[in-house]
Amino acid sequence: MPTPQKTRPDALTMEVVELIGDVVARFYSDYEDAAAEHALTGAQARLLSLLSLEPLPMRKLAQKLKCEPSNVTGIVDRLEARALVERRPDPADRRVKVAAATEAGLQVARELREGLRFAREPLAGLSQGERESLRDLLRRMRDA
Amino acid sequence: MPTPQKTRPDALTMEVVELIGDVVARFYSDYEDAAAEHALTGAQARLLSLLSLEPLPMRKLAQKLKCEPSNVTGIVDRLEARALVERRPDPADRRVKVAAATEAGLQVARELREGLRFAREPLAGLSQGERESLRDLLRRMRDA
DNA sequence: CATGGTTGTTTAAGGCACTGAAGTAAATGG
DNA sequence: CCATTTACTTCAGTGCCTTAAACAACCATG
Known part of the structure; x- marks a missing residue:
């Protein structure tokens, strides 16, 4: 045994x-900064981002956010107080409240995504081919 | 103008x-989990990790942690209450308090680093050559 | 030196994120 | 029907984080 x-x-x-x-x-702090530019916390930005894809019940949100x-x-x-999100009743189950991004919320989510320039900047220095290998490597890491 | x-x-x-x-x-949540295994929060783990390299004055710590x-x-x-860190006076400037990891703190920091297996696992599927290109790409992103 | 400005740290007040326990209302399965 | 489970909320408590204010020590200038 060479190494214990x-x-x-x-x-x-x-x-x-x-x-x-x-x-x-770096990515994390850039994300927080981008969120802060819209007066959002990181958690609020992540939740709003999820809802910009599709409305979700509170329970599902908790699962996705792992909390x-x-x-x-x-x-x-807090997001509802700013009219970025609204709670809708679920006709199929009156216990459920479905959270959905409002029109304003969708707009903010879009701007947030675009404002993630910080995350893209480091990529600017890479060539097309390098970005492709980076993509492949990251994919394999994610799916590992 | 094709695209606005x-x-x-x-x-x-x-x-x-x-x-x-x-x-x-994934990395972030794994880090939090690894910290939690030692009853540390993410912030505590990051600070302790910094101090495991070298003692630092409070001011420098704030700079490194960006807070x-x-x-x-x-x-x-909180770390001092658990005897993982101690405050030492700076002989050169009596205003300054230098935070330093204790022996126990260094041990926890070591275990924490080793416990980051989650972060390493996704890498296990990559070959030596792939890891090298990943390293090079990441380096260039970091230094961008 | 004396003094006034700067710097390093702490305290206090307040907001947000988060957890766990307890509560309410609605669904569901004997 | 009633007991259990499920979805959500409320509450209490902790930690992270910021700003403002206090304090002591450093430092430069007159």
């Missing part, structure tokens, strides 16, 4: 993990 | 941004 450690990662892997950490930090349903209540409350 | 938008990104770029978002979400110094006070308070 269980799964001692090689230097290359360690460096890539480090780099991912850096990029993650407790009681938490979603507050976030939707 | 300012800088309409192509489909490839959009997909890569989407993929980065996915990987970021207000008054915020750092509370986080260090």
Whole structure:
């Protein structure tokens, strides 16, 4: 046994993990900034972003956001107070409240997506071919 | 003017941004989980991680964490209450308090780093050569 | 030096995100 | 029907985070 450690990662892997950490930090903080430009918190932006694709019941929102349903209540409350989101009754189940982005909410979500220029900027320096290999590598990481 | 938008990104770029978002979400949540295994919050883990490299004054910590110094006070308070971090006086400037990881804190930081297996797992499926190109691409993104 | 401005840290007040427990209303299955 | 489960909310408590204000120590200028 040359190395007593269980799964001692090689230097290359360690460096890539480090780099991912850096990029993650950058992307995350850029996302928060983009949200802040619309006076949204990160959590509010993520929730609104989800609703810009399709209306969802509170329960589903909690699942997608990986948090407790009681938490979603507050976030939707705050977005609803700003008329970016509304609660609709579910005709099929009167217990359910379906959260949906309003017209204004959709607009903000669009601007938010476009305002993610920070995330795109680092990509600008890559060639078409490099972006393709990056895409392939990321896909495989995601699906791992 | 075929497209009224300012800088309409192509489909490839959009997909890569989407993929980065996915990987970021995964990495972030794995980091929080790893921290939680040591009863640490994400913020506490990040701060402790910084201090595991070198002791830092409160002011520097705030800079690295991109937050207000008054915020750092509370986080260090909680880590100090658990004896993972200690405040030392700076002999050169009596205003300054240098935060430093204790022996126990260094141990936790080490375990935390090793416990980041989640972040490494997706890399396991990549070959040596692929990891190298990923490293190069990430480096260029970081330095962009 | 003395003094006035700057810097490093903390405290206090307040908002948001989050959890867990408890409560209410509606659906569902003997 | 009634007991259980499900969807949502409310409440209490914690942590992160910011701004404003306080304090002590540093520092430059006259």
